[in-house]
Amino acid sequence: MRQLDPRVVEKRKRRLLQWVIHSYIKSSKPIASQDISEEAGLGLSSASIRNLLKELEDEGFLQQPHTSAGRIPTDKGYRFYVDYVTRLQRLAAEEKARIESEYASRVAEMDNILSQTSRLLSHVSHSAGLVLSPKMEKQHLKRLELIPLGGKQVLAVLVTQAGLVRHWPINLSFAPTASRVNMLNRFLNDHIQGKSIQEVQQSVEARIEQASREIQELGDLAGRLLKEMADFAQPAELYLDGTTNILAHPEEIGDPREMQSLIRVIEEKQALAEVLQRIVEESPEKGPRAMVRIGGETRRTELKNLSLVAATYRLNGEVIGVLGILGTKRMEYSRMMSLVSHVSEIVSRSLEHWSEE
C-alpha cells in the first residue's frame, strides 16, 4: 500500500478524537477501541484505533482512568472538541418555544429579566444558570427620584438607562415638605440625566455647593444621597439558580471530598462573580457567540471539575453583562452553546426594546 498523505492522517485523527469525546459525553463511560472500530465508521480495526489512541494520549488529549480502561478526554481534549464544534445544535422546538414565550409574556424591567433568565437557563440546561448584572457604576442614569414616605423618611429610587432599578430608604433629620422634595427632584434630574454614577458624583458636587447656599437642608440631603448612592452602586449582582442540579448526580463526582469543594464554589458567589466580571471586561464587542471555560482554564482550582458556558449581552452595542450556565465538564457543549448564545441574543434584544421605547 502506498504511503498516505499526512494531512489525511491528521484529519482522521481529529475525527477520531471528536467521536471519542462525543461518545463519552453521551455515555459517561470510558470509550474502548473496539466500540470505536465498530461504531465510528472509520473503517479501521480496533488495533489500529489503539495506535491512534495512544498517540492522542501522548499528545495530551485523552487519558485512561486506569490501565485497562477506555479513554476519557482531558481538559485539553474537551478544549479541542469545543473549538471544533462549529455547528451549533438546534434547540428542540419545544424548548425554543418555551424560551420565546418566557420573554414574550413579560418584558418587565431589567432586574426581572435578569433573574428570570437565570432561572430559565438553569431549567433548560439542567445545570446551574447564572447571570451577572451590569455594574451599576458604569450605568448611565435616567432618573433619580425621591418619594416622601411621611415623617422624616424618603425613598430614593434610581433608574438607569438600561432599565435597572435600585431603591433604598433614607432617614432625614427633618420632615421635608412635598414642595421641597419636588424641588430637589427637579434639581437632581436636571443634572444627572445621561451621566454615569461616577460622573454625577463629581459634577453634581460642585453644583450642590452652589445650590446649598440657597437652601441649606436641600444641600445636606443631596450630598447624603450621593454618598449613599455610591455605597450602593458597588457590586455587580450575580443571579445564580439551580445550583443543586450540579450536585444531582453524585456518581459524576468521584470523590465525596469533591462535593465539599463544589459546595464551597457555589456558596461563594463572590469568586464566581469575579470570573464572570473578567469575561465581561475582556470580551470584544463581537457577537453573542458563546465562550467556554473548561475545568482549570479559569485558573481557579475550585472550578477544576466544572465547565462554564457563557455569552455576553449588550445594550446599544456595548457589552454590559454576561450570562451562562455552569455544569460538569461532561456536558453537551454544543447544545449548551446554542442555548446560551440564543438566550443572550434574546436578552440583548429585550433590553434594546426596553431602552428605546
Next chain:
Amino acid sequence: MRQLDPRVVEKRKRRLLQWVIHSYIKSSKPIASQDISEEAGLGLSSASIRNLLKELEDEGFLQQPHTSAGRIPTDKGYRFYVDYVTRLQRLAAEEKARIESEYASRVAEMDNILSQTSRLLSHVSHSAGLVLSPKMEKQHLKRLELIPLGGKQVLAVLVTQAGLVRHWPINLSFAPTASRVNMLNRFLNDHIQGKSIQEVQQSVEARIEQASREIQELGDLAGRLLKEMADFAQPAELYLDGTTNILAHPEEIGDPREMQSLIRVIEEKQALAEVLQRIVEESPEKGPRAMVRIGGETRRTELKNLSLVAATYRLNGEVIGVLGILGTKRMEYSRMMSLVSHVSEIVSRSLEHWSEE
C-alpha cells in the same frame, strides 16, 4: 426491694429517651445500651437499659436500623424530644454578636432585611435558611408613585407600610407631561393611603369613574395601573438560601435516590412556600416561639427526611410572615430554636422600628 412509684419509673424513661436522642444528634451513630449505662448516669446496667429501650421501641419512640444495632429516634421520638426541650440553648456570644451587628449596620427596607435574614440563617445554622415575605395583597399601602421615564414610559413604585417596595414599568399609549403625572400621583396617594390592595381595587375604581370624566387619559392610566398592580401582588415571596448545606453531607442521606427527592424539594419553592404560608395563617398571635415540624409532620412526603424550625415575625402585633431553617432531622433543635426565635424577634423589632419612624 419494694415496689417503685410508677411515676418515678416513667420519669426515668423520659430522661433515658432524652439522653438517647441527644447523643444521637451529637454523634450521628446509633446509641447502644452499654454507652447509656456508662455515660448517662442513670445508675442502671446495660441489661436494664435494654429492657427500657425495648419498651420505648414498642411505644414507637425509637427504632433499630438493623437487629444488632443501637437505637435511633423515630419521628415520634424527635417530637417528644423537641416538646420537652424547654430550655433553649444560649447562642454562642460570637454568633449573637454577629447577628446583632448584621441588623444594626443596615436597617434598610424590608426587602433587604428579608433576603439578608435568609442568608444569615443559613450561615449560622449550616442548614438552608428561609424567609417567607408578607403577602402583598394583605399589606397596607403607604405610597404609590409614578416616575416618568421619558417618552411613553413610567415606572410605578409601590411602598407598603411595612416597608416592602415593588416596582414595575408601564408603557403608555401617550407621552404624559410632568404635570399630568404629578396630578395623578396626588390623586392616587390621596386615595390609597393606609388601604390594602384589595380595598384599593374596589374603592378607587368608583372614584376613577368620576375623575375620568374630567381627564380622560388619566382615568385610563389609573385603571391600568390598578389592574397590573393586582397581577403583581399575588405571590408571597420565598427567600431561600444555603440549600446546598443540606446536601453537604451525603453520608447523612442514606439512599442516593433520596438525594434526588431532596433536590426536587429545594427546586420547587412553591411547595415549600405553601407549607410556610399555612404556618402563617394558622399561627396564633402569641410570641416568637419557634415551632418545629419533623419529617412527615408536614404531610408532605417530599419533606419526610427533613425538619423545619420556624417562627413567625410580626408587624404591629400582627403576624405577617415566617422565617426559619430547613435541615436534616438530626439537627441541634435546641440551638436552632433559639436561633430562629431570636432572629424572628429581631426582625420584628426592625420592622416596627422602620414603620414607626
Next chain:
DNA sequence: TACTAGCACTCACATATTTAGAGTGCTAAT
C-alpha cells in the same frame, strides 16, 4: 419485685480471595 450477669444469637462491616472480562500494548503476519 427490680435489677443484673451471662450467654447465645444475629447481623453489619471489614478484610481477604477468587473469578471474569474488559481493554490494552506489543509482535508478527499481511
Next chain:
DNA sequence: ATTAGCACTCTAAATATGTGAGTGCTAGTA
C-alpha cells in the same frame, strides 16, 4: 499501513471469612 492474535494488567463483582457490636432472653440475686 494495517491487522490478527495473544499475553498481560487491572477493575469490578462475587464469594468467603472473621470479628465485634449489640441485642434478647433466662436464670439468678438483693
